[in-house]
Amino acid sequence: MLDVDGTLVDSERDGHRVAFNRAFEEADLPDRWDEERYGELLKVPGGKRRLKAYFGQRKMPEAESEELAGRLHTRKTDIFTEMARRGEIEARPGVGGLLDELEEAGVRLGVATTGSRTWVDPLLDRLFGLERFAAVVGGDEVPEPKPDPSVYRLALERLGLDASSAPAIEDSAIGLQAAQAAGLRCVVVVNDYTREQDFRGADLVLDGFGDPNTPAVVLADPYRLDPPRRLDVETLRRVMDAST
Ligand code: XBP
Ligand code: MG
Numbered sequence: 001m002l003d004v005d006g007t008l009v010d011s012e013r014d015g016h017r018v019a020f021n022r023a024f025e026e027a028d029l030p031d032r033w034d035e036e037r038y039g040e041l042l043k044v045p046g047g048k049r050r051l052k053a054y055f056g057q058r059k060m061p062e063a064e065s066e067e068l069a070g071r072l073h074t075r076k077t078d079i080f081t082e083m084a085r086r087g088e089i090e091a092r093p094g095v096g097g098l099l100d101e102l103e104e105a106g107v108r109l110g111v112a113t114t115g116s117r118t119w120v121d122p123l124l125d126r127l128f129g130l131e132r133f134a135a136v137v138g139g140d141e142v143p144e145p146k147p148d149p150s151v152y153r154l155a156l157e158r159l160g161l162d163a164s165s166a167p168a169i170e171d172s173a174i175g176l177q178a179a180q181a182a183g184l185r186c187v188v189v190v191n192d193y194t195r196e197q198d199f200r201g202a203d204l205v206l207d208g209f210g211d212p213n214t215p216a217v218v219l220a221d222p223y224r225l226d227p228p229r230r231l232d233v234e235t236l237r238r239v240m241d242a243s244t
Contacts, residue, residue: 001155001184004113004120006171006191008095009127012042013193015089019080020047023072039193045114045145045174048073077118084123091127092191094209094216098231099128105233110166112155112178114139114146135159147174152182167236173197185243189231190219203239206231 005011017038024031031054033041044053051069060068083089102109109132113120117138124130135158142150156163163183170176170186172194179186180201188194188202189209199205199220210216210230218227223242227235 001110001112001152001166001168001179003168003170003172003175004111004115004123006194007169007175007189008091008111009089009123010092010191011089011123013038015083016047016076016080019076019083020051020072022079023076026075027072042172042193043174045147046139047076047115049145077116081119081122084119084126087126089123089127092189092209093214094211094230096128097211098209098233099132101233102236103132107233108134108159110134110155110159110161111136112151112168113137114151116140146178147181149178149182152179152184156182156184165240167203167239169231173199176202185239187231187236187239189216203243204235 002008005016013035017033017035021032041050041054044050048069051072052065055065055069099109111120111124111133115138117136117140120136120138121130124133124136135155137151137155137158139145139151142154144150152168156166159166167185167187168179170179170188171191176186176188176199185203187204187206188199189206195207202220203222204225204227205220207217207219208214215229216231221227223239225235225238225242
């Protein structure tokens, strides 16, 4: 079971952040989110909620921030969808190889993301081929975003799987909490925005998926699996075995 933002793709700093800023600009608003500020704002899951939280910090009345956040988020979604279609959002190094290996091993792939299907589907299609995923669940299909487990529960339901039979791969503490609350084992592959977060309870923490040019560094390995310098199918199997 796979997360999208920050996990399959490094989409936040040079993707969503850029799209939010373009939406501000087009709306003639002076607001711009720099890389550091966006890192802080990522504590709020979901694009529209993130906008609302930001306007809330600036004491904007609720009705006004609801309307403005809704309008900006719709435009940001269109901008980001175009970026995804044009191939401006790339897969994280090593992800393609892992998906190929999982497919060869006959493992069905599920996606559970806070992002909306409007851009998630074209992005997955452009990078990997949408038909490779047996189930895709977006944040627009569940009442609460991660860390609430709904998105994982719905993805399991669509796959017809029990939580004990699938590991999640996540990049953030919010994602880890959601996966664990749904009863899933969870491997975390950090990125620059999430590296310092609290990953206690994760079944394995790596600094990347690992490929021949950039081997993964193991940041936490509670079961002493001593994995190779990449996340592979065998390591995911061993995570499931070790944690049952
Ligand atoms: C990712 C998110 C998403 C994106 C933006 O969380 O919080 O909201 O930032 O997508 P996760 P939307 O990786 O934990 O699923 O604007 O479509 O919400
Ligand atoms: Mg994520």
